[in-house]
Amino acid sequence: MTRLLSALVALLLLALPAAAMAAPGSQTNAPPGNSAIDEYLETVPGATGNQRPRPPAAAGTAPRLTAAQRARLERLGPDGRAVAAVVESTAPAHATLKPGTAVPSATGRSPLGEVLGAAAGQGGGGMGALLPAILLASLLGVITLVVLRRRSVS
Amino acid sequence: MSRRRLGLLLVLATALTGLSPAGAHAAGLRLGFFDGVFTGDDATRAPWLGRAVDSGADLLRLDVGWPVLNTPARPEGFDARNPADRAYDFTRSDAAVVAAAGRGLAILAGFTGAPRWAEGPGRPAGASAGSWKPDPAALEDYGAALARRYSGTFPDPARPGQPLPRVEAFQVWNEPNLDKYLSPQWSAGRTFAPEHYRLMLSAFYRGVKSVSPSALVVTAGTAPFGDPGAGGHRIMPARFVREMLCLRRSGKRLRATTCPAPARFDVLAHHPYSVGAPTRAAFNSDDVSIPDMGKLTRLLRAAERTGGALPHTRHRLWATEVSYDSSPPDPQGVPAALHARYLEQAFYLLWRQGVDTITWFQIHDQLPVPSFAATLQSGVYFADGRPKPAQQAFRLPLVAERAGHQTVRVWGRSPVAGSVRIERRAATGWALVRTVRARAHGTFELRIATRRKVSLRARVNGETSVTWPAT
Numbered sequence: 001m002t003r004l005l006s007a008l009v010a011l012l013l014l015a016l017p018a019a020a021m022a023a024p025g026s027q028t029n030a031p032p033g034n035s036a037i038d039e040y041l042e043t044v045p046g047a048t049g050n051q052r053p054r055p056p057a058a059a060g061t062a063p064r065l066t067a068a069q070r071a072r073l074e075r076l077g078p079d080g081r082a083v084a085a086v087v088e089s090t091a092p093a094h095a096t097l098k099p100g101t102a103v104p105s106a107t108g109r110s111p112l113g114e115v116l117g118a119a120a121g122q123g124g125g126g127m128g129a130l131l132p133a134i135l136l137a138s139l140l141g142v143i144t145l146v147v148l149r150r151r152s153v154s
Numbered sequence: 155m156s157r158r159r160l161g162l163l164l165v166l167a168t169a170l171t172g173l174s175p176a177g178a179h180a181a182g183l184r185l186g187f188f189d190g191v192f193t194g195d196d197a198t199r200a201p202w203l204g205r206a207v208d209s210g211a212d213l214l215r216l217d218v219g220w221p222v223l224n225t226p227a228r229p230e231g232f233d234a235r236n237p238a239d240r241a242y243d244f245t246r247s248d249a250a251v252v253a254a255a256g257r258g259l260a261i262l263a264g265f266t267g268a269p270r271w272a273e274g275p276g277r278p279a280g281a282s283a284g285s286w287k288p289d290p291a292a293l294e295d296y297g298a299a300l301a302r303r304y305s306g307t308f309p310d311p312a313r314p315g316q317p318l319p320r321v322e323a324f325q326v327w328n329e330p331n332l333d334k335y336l337s338p339q340w341s342a343g344r345t346f347a348p349e350h351y352r353l354m355l356s357a358f359y360r361g362v363k364s365v366s367p368s369a370l371v372v373t374a375g376t377a378p379f380g381d382p383g384a385g386g387h388r389i390m391p392a393r394f395v396r397e398m399l400c401l402r403r404s405g406k407r408l409r410a411t412t413c414p415a416p417a418r419f420d421v422l423a424h425h426p427y428s429v430g431a432p433t434r435a436a437f438n439s440d441d442v443s444i445p446d447m448g449k450l451t452r453l454l455r456a457a458e459r460t461g462g463a464l465p466h467t468r469h470r471l472w473a474t475e476v477s478y479d480s481s482p483p484d485p486q487g488v489p490a491a492l493h494a495r496y497l498e499q500a501f502y503l504l505w506r507q508g509v510d511t512i513t514w515f516q517i518h519d520q521l522p523v524p525s526f527a528a529t530l531q532s533g534v535y536f537a538d539g540r541p542k543p544a545q546q547a548f549r550l551p552l553v554a555e556r557a558g559h560q561t562v563r564v565w566g567r568s569p570v571a572g573s574v575r576i577e578r579r580a581a582t583g584w585a586l587v588r589t590v591r592a593r594a595h596g597t598f599e600l601r602i603a604t605r606r607k608v609s610l611r612a613r614v615n616g617e618t619s620v621t622w623p624a625t
Contacts, residue, residue, distance in 0.1 A: 029429040029437075033479030033487035036527035039332055039388070042379045042429045045437050 183505045183567055183597050185548065186259070188215035188475055189516035189533075193250045203257045205535055206517055210549040210569040212595055213260035215325070215474055215513040218247035220265050220272075220296060228271040234295035235361075237303035244303060248311070248318060251304060255319030262372065262474065262513070263304065264325030266335050268292065277337075285337040287350060290357035293326065297361025297371075300324055305366045325423065325474065326358040327351070327374035331394040333387045335374075340385050347389060348397035352417045355398075359418040373398075375423040375474040379441045390440030391424060392449045399457035408453065410460035418464045421511075422454050425475035432500040444500050447471065447507040472511040473504050477532035480542055483519060484531035494543035494620045497534070498551035502565045505597065514548065543620055552612045552619040562602045562610075562625055568592035570615045576600065579609040579621070 028041040035041075065073070065087060073080035191202045192214050206214065221243045223229045229241040237244065247263070254261055267284030274287025302308060306320030330336040330351040339347045351374070359371045380390030396402070400413030428434050428443040436443040442450060451471060457463035478496045479487035488496060497514070504512055518533040534545040549569045557563040568574050571594040577584040592598045592614070602608070607624035 030527075031427050031429050031478065033481070033484040033526060033531060034427075035486065036525060037530075039329060039334065039377045040379070040427050040429075042437060042441060042443075043382055045382065 184212040184511040186211045186213035186513040187517040188513040193217055199253055207257050209545055214254045215262045216250050218263045218265055222269050224269045226270050235298040237299040251319055261321045262323045262325055263321045266328035281337040282334050285335055288354055290353040293354050294357035294361035297358040298365050301362040301365040301369050323370035323372050324362055325372040329377040330374045331376045331389040331391055339389050348394050352398050356418040370420040372421040372423050373419050375425040377425055378427045378443055391442045392440040395450055395453050400462035408456040416462050416464050421470040421472050423472045423474040424450055426473055432496055432503050444503050451508050471509050473509050474513050475515040476500055477515045479531040484526040487531055490543050494547035497544045498547045498553050501551050502553040547620045550617055550619040552622050554610045554622045554625045556625055560603055560605050565599045566612050567597045568614050570594050572615050574612050574614040577611050
């Protein structure tokens with residue numbers, strides 16, 4: 001039983017760095033000797049398959065806190081003001097695209113949705129469906145182990 | 155006749171069909187070259203024509219261009235359907251066609267790029283010259299002019315009293331799934347090039363057939379790879395062909411789309427380059443490398459059923475460009491011996507998927523200017539005319555692959571008519587395995603019963619193939 005638990009933990013530990021290392025952008029393969037002839041370059045699909053990777057964000061206006069959000073933070077005193085300043089200075093820039101550039105459909109998902117999406121490899125990198133499958137398998141394995149141990153103790 | 159008897163007869167007939175003599179195979183394979191050297195000057199061309207014939211080529215793909223005045227406005231009084239009109243200058247292509255036909259080679263004449271007056275209005279600065287929305291009506295006229303000039307009866311202005319040779323097939327455009335050759339690829343977020351190319355192709359077909367009904371019209375060979383998603387410079391070839399043939403995917407099935415003017419052509423062409431061995435399939439489902447030609451065959455047969463590929467006949471499939479660079483001379487190319495095997499394996503795999511004509515790009519290596527990576531060292535000859543092992547493989551290709559625990563399938567193409575000896579490497583030399591009859595430039599196929607790994611070669615009329623390693 002201990003061996004099974006160790007294997008599951010090892011699998012989990014291996015999965016996490018592999019997911020982190022997965023390249024988010026697209027790569028190309030060239031026929032031998034023709035790497036500078038662009039019509040022969042094969043685009044290696046990412047976790048999104050035949051989808052164009054997200055275009056890199058160009059310089060744009062940083063998102064600002066709404067007036068209501070700012071007022072609420074102001075009311076909290078110096079700590080609130082500090083939080084507002086940090087948000088303003090560290091918020092990512094909006095992507096501004098050239099006219100005619102294809103834009104992947106905006107999902108407008110919740111933070112939890114984004115995290116789950118990223119775990120599922122929907123952000124152009126990651127391990128795709130493999131990572132959540134490994135995590136789920138590990139979780140189920142641990143739960144099974146705990147239940148079996150409790151039964152054997154009682 | 156009872157059902158049982160009928161069934162028995164069917165089984166017997168099937169068995170007899172399968173018992174055809176070794177070497178006999180209905181589908182042939184024609185081989186040729188595509189290389190700018192054949193449309194160059196006479197002195198340079200002559201030795202390379204000789205080498206093409208020596209290599210067992212059947213045909214050449216020649217880029218004859220669209221040799222007309224390249225003015226912003228259509229030349230005044232221009233009779234575009236008349237190949238003798240003064241706005242045309244066929245001097246270079248006439249010389250190439252006469253020289254190739256003089257060596258007994260069939261000709262596939264192609265071109266890409268429109269004169270300025272035949273482009274659509276408003277070409278953006280970034281679009282390649284000649285690529286912008288070529289006018290289908292102008293292509294129809296040029297098709298008629300080309301077919302008339304190379305019908306076999308048109309007088310050769312350079313050789314009074316003699317006609318220009320007949321050209322067997324005409325190919326309209328090159329790699330139309332790249333904006334380098336046909337632009338725009340996309341318009342307002344939707345594909346533009348497949349539908350526009352369909353109009354170009356059908357118009358050219360009408361022009362050619364109005365003059366020479368027996369001449370073949372070949373689609374532009376599509377480039378093997380596209381960009382993912384929408385809005386790139388390249389559309390993936392299977393997607394391009396699917397839309398050109400008025401088909402759409404519905405789950406795993408193909409369905410017809412509304413298509414008032416379906417594509418008209420005789421041969422579908424593709425350029426199935428691979429980024430690895432010939433057996434290496436493309437990553438993306440709509441890209442098409444050597445082992446993926448079945449994707450296009452499936453589209454073609456579906457379009458024949460739905461009316462998306464006219465006329466209502468079985469259309470042929472050609473690979474009008476394919477090759478690998480060799481090392482030497484390209485340091486990043488494949489080693490010369492492997493280069494030879496890749497060539498024959500590419501021929502075999504394409505033939506097995508229904509391709510009946512292949513033109514290898516090129517016959518000789520380009521000079522590495524500006525670099526090896528940006529030029530092709532894919533010739534079966536080095537730039538100085540020395541043959542590579544691939545030349546031997548081109549002339550007498552032989553491929554063996556295991557078809558089961560006890561069987562090896564052997565395929566080849568003989569340069570001459572006669573008995574082909576299939577030999578295996580033995581401890582004391584080479585031992586005869588089988589003899590098969592083959593026509594000149596005809597393919598042969600047989601199976602050898604063996605559990606062991608065997609290295610094979612073919613011999614015919616004193617010529618020997620490259621050795622196919624233990625299989």
